[in-house]
Amino acid sequence: MRHAQGPLLSIDVGARESRVESIDAARKAFVGGRGLGTRLAYERIPFDADPFGAENRLVFTAGPLQTATTSFAGRLSCTGLSPLTDGLLSSNAGGFLSDNFVATGYSAVEIAGASDDPLAVHVRDDGVTFESVPELAGEPVSAVSSWVRERHGLDESHVACVGPAGENRVRFAAIMTSDHRAFARGGLGAVLGSKGVKVLTFDGDATPGPDLDAAASEVARAVHRDAAESDHVMKSQGTPSLTAFANEADALPTRYFSEQSFEGADALSGDAVAEKKQGRGTCSRCAFACKLPTADEATGIETEGPEFETLMAFGSNAGVDDLPAVMEANDRCDELGLDTISCGDVVSAYLAAEDAFGDADLVHDLIERIAHREGVGDLLAEGIARCHDDLGVPDWTMKGMEFAAHDGRALAGQALAFATSNRGADHLYGGMYVYEYPLVDREDALPADTLDGKAAALVDSENHNAALDSAIACRFSRGTLTDERLQTLLDASPDELDALGARIVDLERGFNNRRGRDRRDDEALPYGVDGLDAALDAYYERRGWRADGTVSEERCGRLVGG
Structure with missing residues (x-):
């Protein structure tokens, strides 16, 4: 490879x-x-x-x-x-x-x-x-x-x-x-x-590694050309284009996860964000240019985004339907150096405790207090898993990480993905929501209301995402950087890429097992999902792990040694 x-x-x-x-x-x-x-x-x-x-x-x-x-x-x-x-x-x-x-x-x-x-x-x-x-x-x-x-x-x-x-x-x-x-x-x-x-x-001026071979070079050009020519909605709306999908599927966390759709979703939609757009932003060498520099003339706020997950965390989950207010929250997090998903969820937990949903001024004040650990911000800076008892609210985390959007109560496969993710309640680790809304072609879609057959699909998706993260390639390349093109770029067969992903997931799991993590952490979803135990059994069997969700030290040693 x-x-x-x-x-x-x-x-x-x-x-x-x-x-x-x-x-x-x-x-x-x-x-x-x-x-x-x-x-x-x-x-x-x-x-x-x-x-x-x-x-x-x-x-x-x-x-x-x-x-x-x-x-x-x-x-x-x-x-x-x-x-x-x-x-x-x-x-x-x-x-x-x-x-x-x-x-x-x-x-x-x-x-x-x-x-x-x-x-x-x-x-x-x-x-x-x-x-x-x-x-x-x-x-x-x-x-x-x-x-x-x-x-x-x-x-x-x-x-x-x-x-x-x-x-x-x-x-x-x-x-x-x-x-x-x-x-x-x-x-x-x-x-x-x-x-x-x-x-x-x-x-620096170091010369990079060897050039791609002829076949890989042609694929690289084709990916670049297709990215430039695509008229994908992400180019005009970015990830906020997902707001409507999530809301219509009852998968948009609202008012600290007490509801699954938001009556103010239109104000946080892709169309609403596109109205604030000021040109296009991109990443290095990328012709897709899906980033959204935005500005609000009335408030003077200028930022980049917000992305869909930020619209959930500081918007629907906080009960705020004011887009400029969410833009300001996004900008403060960027300036202070905060993950917008975790920060927005933590702020929403505090709003739930104080019955203060929709108070945008309080949201902005709490962001500052968290970053500087001032007053109640010192407690909130610990994250929901460590502060929910003090707040008197449910613990909406997995393995200590606050939940992203794409609510697993509506998307069963995504619930399983949140459960098994070595990283915690992260939407990109397994990414099953993509198949359940669906955001893929109908022939690749999966029913959202069942876990039947989802364990095998999740293993495949986790392995694919781990390989993609090793390339490293953006998740928004889906549909352009096809499996066949990725194989050519990495000079790898499908089996080699799947095995690469499996090795990565095994080592992550093995490390966390050595720190006391096991099946009990995978079972700790804050809501019930029919068939979860059987799906976990099938998932562990597919991965070749023990029934308690652990990987042997010997197996990890072979992976490191090899």
């Missing part, structure tokens, strides 16, 4: 040291991105590590497609031990950072140790420099980008940083890049903040 090129750069920010290590076997077996990050993290992070301890590590990884001139590949992955889920977790971000990352010549960059003082770490193709930055303490994301531009002549596409939320170890803090793009889910921004790293920059 085609794989990422370059060694590992390991940086100890406490010792202010770095070293280069060969990882040829890991790259060959796990391709890049999420796969490579998982492989390295499994071996290098102690199973009993404290997510906020110096022994935790963050591994940034590129894949083989980040050096190709094609659409949907402008992404970078980050893997570490999550302070939100207490398990191994990977997150990837779009924007333009990936080009500058691969220009350093490394396929992986690892951040280890911890600095006592705020630190900037500059990664170049000719080495690493460390810079003490006390002046950046507490600064928002845009201010960090401005500092890097003025001090080092690099724009925001070279930057990965944390806002105040990461510095204050908010458990769902994000790592931000290009100002509005995020390694969002799972709190990896809090990990970077706990290491005392305020900002990372990447720059």
Whole structure:
């Protein structure tokens, strides 16, 4: 299989040291991105590590497609031990950072140790420099980008940083890049903040890996051409085009999950967001350009998005049907460095406790308080799993992670996907909602009201998504970057890609098993689903796991050793 090129750069920010290590076997077996990050993290992070301890590590990884001139590949992955889920977790971000990352010549960059003082770490193709930055303490994301531009002549596409939320170890803090793009889910921004790293920059002129062969080059051109010529609704409305699908299917969480559709959904629709659109945004080299720079003339708010999941979390789930108010919430999260899904759900939990749904001013105030851990924000910064008892509300999380949209009470397969996901209540890990709305061709659709036959379909989907995350390719490439095209780009057979995905899911599960996770965590959905026990049995059998949802240490050892 085609794989990422370059060694590992390991940086100890406490010792202010770095070293280069060969990882040829890991790259060959796990391709890049999420796969490579998982492989390295499994071996290098102690199973009993404290997510906020110096022994935790963050591994940034590129894949083989980040050096190709094609659409949907402008992404970078980050893997570490999550302070939100207490398990191994990977997150990837779009924007333009990936080009500058691969220009350093490394396929992986690892951040280890911890600095006592705020630190900037500059990664170049000719080495690493460390810079003490006390002046950046507490600064928002845009201010960090401005500092890097003025001090080092690099724009925001070279930057990965944390806002105040990461510095204050908010458990769902994000790592931000290009100002509005995020390694969002799972709190990896809090990990970077706990290491005392305020900002990372990447720059260089290293020659990327070997060019694609003739067949892969032709596919790359075809993907790029089709992305440019497509008239897909995502180009005009982005992910907010999903609002109507979810609402009509009773799959749009509303008023802290107490309802499944929202009477104000039209105000949060794709059409409504498109009216605020100011041009088109994109990621590195991508002709699809589905990002939505938006502005509201009346309030003066300018931001990017919000995406559909943000419209759910700060809109329907908070009982807010004011699009500019959701835009402002989105922008504050970007500036402060917060995952909008977890933050919006946590805020909605507080609104439920205070019977204050629809209070947009309170929403905005709570975002600030959470990021700075001020007053009740200190409690909310811990996430719903740790604060729901104090609030007196139900625990709407899986494995500690707040729920995305696509409500499993209406979409049975997505409920199973939330249950089995090693990452927690994340919609992209298994992505069964795609087949249940459906967002695919009718012949590929699945009935939404049953778990019959869903275990096998979910295993296939999880494996496919893990392989895609290792390439790394955007999920919005569906329909353009077909299975056949992905196989050509990665020089892999269908069986090889499926096996790659299975290895990744196995290692994630095995790591989390060593930290005490098992079937009981998969069964802990906050709602009942008919047939869940039987579906879990079928899922574990399909994966070759034990009936208690665990993977043997011996099996994981073989995967790492191989």
